[in-house]
Structures are given as structure tokens and as C-alpha cells.
Amino acid sequence: MIFLRLLPIFIVSVLCLSVLPITIAESGGKHNFSGSVLTRSAVSNTVLIDQNGENYPLHSEMADATVVSFIFTRCHDVCPTITQNLKTTQNQLSDEDVAFISISVDPDYDTPERLKEYTELHGVDWPHLTSDNITLEGVWDEFLVRVDRAYIESHGDTDDDSGDHSHHHGHDETDHDEMDHDEMDHPETVTVVMPDGNSTEYNVTPTGWDLLTIAAHQNNWTINSSLSSWGHMVSGINGEESPSDSSWWWELHTWNLTTSSWEASMVGIDGVEPEYLAFAPNSTNDSLIPIPDLENSSFTIVQSDGTNDTSELGQVSAWHQTLAALDNFEAPDSAYGHYMNSIDNVSAPLDYSWWWQLHYWNETTENWSESQLGMDSLYEQMHIAWAPNSTSDGMIPAPVNMIDDSQPVNDTVEELDYETMHTTLTFILNEDWEPKVSWSGYNWDVDDFADDVKMVIDDNSKAEDSDSIPGFTFVLASSAIGLAIIASRREE
Numbered sequence: 001m002i003f004l005r006l007l008p009i010f011i012v013s014v015l016c017l018s019v020l021p022i023t024i025a026e027s028g029g030k031h032n033f034s035g036s037v038l039t040r041s042a043v044s045n046t047v048l049i050d051q052n053g054e055n056y057p058l059h060s061e062m063a064d065a066t067v068v069s070f071i072f073t074r075c076h077d078v079c080p081t082i083t084q085n086l087k088t089t090q091n092q093l094s095d096e097d098v099a100f101i102s103i104s105v106d107p108d109y110d111t112p113e114r115l116k117e118y119t120e121l122h123g124v125d126w127p128h129l130t131s132d133n134i135t136l137e138g139v140w141d142e143f144l145v146r147v148d149r150a151y152i153e154s155h156g157d158t159d160d161d162s163g164d165h166s167h168h169h170g171h172d173e174t175d176h177d178e179m180d181h182d183e184m185d186h187p188e189t190v191t192v193v194m195p196d197g198n199s200t201e202y203n204v205t206p207t208g209w210d211l212l213t214i215a216a217h218q219n220n221w222t223i224n225s226s227l228s229s230w231g232h233m234v235s236g237i238n239g240e241e242s243p244s245d246s247s248w249w250w251e252l253h254t255w256n257l258t259t260s261s262w263e264a265s266m267v268g269i270d271g272v273e274p275e276y277l278a279f280a281p282n283s284t285n286d287s288l289i290p291i292p293d294l295e296n297s298s299f300t301i302v303q304s305d306g307t308n309d310t311s312e313l314g315q316v317s318a319w320h321q322t323l324a325a326l327d328n329f330e331a332p333d334s335a336y337g338h339y340m341n342s343i344d345n346v347s348a349p350l351d352y353s354w355w356w357q358l359h360y361w362n363e364t365t366e367n368w369s370e371s372q373l374g375m376d377s378l379y380e381q382m383h384i385a386w387a388p389n390s391t392s393d394g395m396i397p398a399p400v401n402m403i404d405d406s407q408p409v410n411d412t413v414e415e416l417d418y419e420t421m422h423t424t425l426t427f428i429l430n431e432d433w434e435p436k437v438s439w440s441g442y443n444w445d446v447d448d449f450a451d452d453v454k455m456v457i458d459d460n461s462k463a464e465d466s467d468s469i470p471g472f473t474f475v476l477a478s479s480a481i482g483l484a485i486i487a488s489r490r491e492e
Helices: 002-027 078-092 112-122 133-143 149-153 208-219 318-325 446-491
Strands: 047-049 055-057 065-071 098-104 189-193 199-203 223-228 231-237 250-256 261-264 276-281 298-302 308-312 356-362 367-370 383-388 426-430 435-439
Touching: 047 133, 065 078, 065 133, 065 446, 078 098, 078 112, 078 446, 098 133, 189 318, 208 223, 208 231, 208 276, 208 298, 208 308, 208 318, 231 250, 318 383, 426 446, 435 446
Parallel strands: 065 098, 189 383, 276 298
Antiparallel strands: 047 055, 065 426, 189 199, 223 231, 250 261, 250 276, 298 308, 356 367, 356 383, 426 435
16 A cells, blocks of 8 residues: 555656756757847748749748748849759758748849749749839838849849850959958958948948048047048148248148159049158248158158157957948047947947947858947958947848949948848758848858758747647646545555
8 A cells, every 4th residue: 555655746757857858958958050040020921922923921831940032033142052052952951941042132033034044043943032112112021021123133134145144243253262262352341231221331441531530549649620622631640730920831742652652642642542641831842851661551750840659550440431431420538448338320229228339250151240449449351330238240231342342332221222231141940930040141151051050940840849748747646646636545
């Protein structure tokens, strides 16, 4: 009888303990994805049109994981690379239940017929979807994909009689895969994402004024100037003002590499190349201006008494890039360096509910990364971005000029028909159609991407186990308790 009484208690104890390893494994089993981790709600089952002209609901294939890419057929550099990467991924994951879908960001051009031609050209068989603008804009919004109409249409109608799709918008006819990415001439850029999600990319175009601003900051020079329709006019340097009678004035000089000599500039400081510059009273003999060290850009100041000071620009910081790219921003200096306070008259709130966060483009991962350094300490980055700190890296558009340096920079988002920009994002969704991971850019590692897909599938399995086992345990535990009650009554 004692055995009968203790047996149910023993069973209950064992069952309760059996749950613990699962719970522990669940709490500590989070993966380190190579892509950007997302926490978004499920994407709607929107009906689009595939390359065969048939209606295609997005949820047609309820796979363990679904890969969704955004492409357009007029793109002959980035999009084919993405497609081939996904083709390789599909082959690697042939034993997994994974669906692939490509969605057009150029519905005006991408008819089902053109999408069909694209799939045949690249030897892929998964759905390539299009629709009308309104329907697709709803899909883009759900994925938070930003589409730049100006960028897309700048590709033009690239169809020709030869059917050759190997050209690259002004580059020589070299296969994209064979081009060294580092050899491509991509200008430095600064991307700004506003609190409303609109974004603009600016080229870094330093001027002589930018170089003077940097030099003055490095050497604690004081510069008095005025701004007019002709640009900046310097009237005083280091406490020495040009006289009101114009008996002399501060004259800008540039170093002539051909003659190896200084000469008075024929244009203002806003219009000269920021290489080797000097300010001196116009009465100064050019030969008295120190010869610049040609290793770095520099600015030299010669005072009226002949004393001089030179500041060289060494490593380029994020502050330098911001200064050379943005016209309307405020970044006050402090004991800790410059800090971003306002961009385009949008200031970070005083309660620090959000602030301007600096990001940089990681050349290795082809993704944005949040900078752990201030703008004065982040050096030698090709592309940086400013965004509210609540903005995830995956929400920042990839640098357009990383994709095609022949495309113009967007000076204003408001002029675009769409509110968004094409970011070459590729998503991995779970079985519930929730985007879990995003990959930005195009030159990513296929093996790492495939591993992310497997981890999403693995997380599906863990979630199912977590849901099912406690219920099963509850049933068994209830039975055991019932046996315990029966045993007690029988003893009585």
C-alpha cells in the first residue's frame, strides 16, 4: 500500500522535472544570426501575379521557411547577383522545406512576360511576382522596403536586339562577378533617415570651406566670415581683421602641382578643391608661403607679420564626411567631441526619448552597423548614416552608389513618386510568415545565409515543442494525481 501511495507522487515529480530541460533549452537557445534580426508581425496573404500570368497568393506555399527577395529586371548588376545567390542557396537547402519568392519593385516595366524571360535567363523556377502599383506598395510597406522610382527608372529600357544583358551602365563589358569591388569608383556617401522613415543619400563633396573649418577646429583658429550668394567671405583670421579701407584683404591661394608654386585663386573658397590651400594678406609674396607636404591635404595661414601655421588633414572622420555632405545640420563641439543635435531642422528632444545615432556601412558583411564611436573617432568609412536611435540597421537603405556609381544621388525624397527607396533587402520568414531575418545588399555569403534559413526552421521546431510538451505533461500529471487519490482512498 505504501508503494501505491508513493508511486503517483514519484510519477508527478519525474514529469515535472522532465519539463525543466526543455524550458532551460528554450530560454538559452537563441541563435546568433548573421543577418539582421527582426521582430515583425506576419505579412498579409496578398494576391499578386506570377511570371506565368496567374494569380499567386503570397501564402500559396506554407513552407517551414520562405525567402523573399525584391528585384527588378532592368537591374543588370545587383539583382542578378542576388538571384544567383538565392539559386545557390536553394541547391544547398534541397533537403529542407524552403520556399523562394521574388517580388518586383518596378511594376510599370516588369510584366509577367519580362519576369518569365528573367527566370529563364537565370535558370530559376520559383515565383517572380508583380502587380499594380497600389497593390505592390502595400506589400513594400509591410516589408518596410523602400523603393526609389528615380533610381529604378534611371536604368532605362535595357532591352536590345542582341539580348545581351551583360553591360553595366557605362562600365566596360566586364562580368560583375569578376570585378573587384574595391576597384569600383564609388563616392563616399552620408545617408540620413528622418524620424518619419524618409531617407536621403548625399555624396561627400568636400570644399575648401570644409577644409578650412576642419583646420580651424584642429588648430583652434578663429575665423570671421560672412555668407552671401557668392559663398563664404573670410574677413578675419586669428583676431586679425582685414581693414575697412581695403588696403589689404585675406587672399586665398592654391598650390599649383604643375609649377610647384602658390598662386592666387581665381574662385572663392567654396569652389576650390580641398587639397593644398592657404590664406594670406594679398600683399604677401607667394614665395613666403610654406611649401605644403603633399602627403595630406592641408591649410596654411600666413599672418600679416609673416608668422604662419599649417594644419594637415590626416584620417577622415565621420564628422568630416558629415560636414562635406550635409548643408543643414548642427553638431556642437564639446569636451567629448562633436555630437549631432539637429539635421534639416529636426532636433533630438531634450528628454532623450530619441537621439541621432551614427551608423557605418560594414564592407565585410554588406550591412549597416551601429557605431560604438563618436563622429570624431570613426575614421575612414566609405559610407555613414544618421538615423534616430530607434531605427534598426536593416531599416537604413543600402548605399545606392555601392550598387551603381552612375546613378544620381537623391537630393530630396519629396520629389519622388514613391516615398521609399530600393534597398536590395532579402528576407527570411518563418512558417507563420513573420519576417525573422533580413539581409541587406547583394554580395553576401551564401553559406551564412543558408545557415540563417536553417536556424529559422529550427526555431519553428522549438516553438512547436514548447507548445506541445507542457500540455502532454499536464495530462500525465493529472492522471498521476488521480491515481494518488484512488490509492489513498483504497488505503482508507
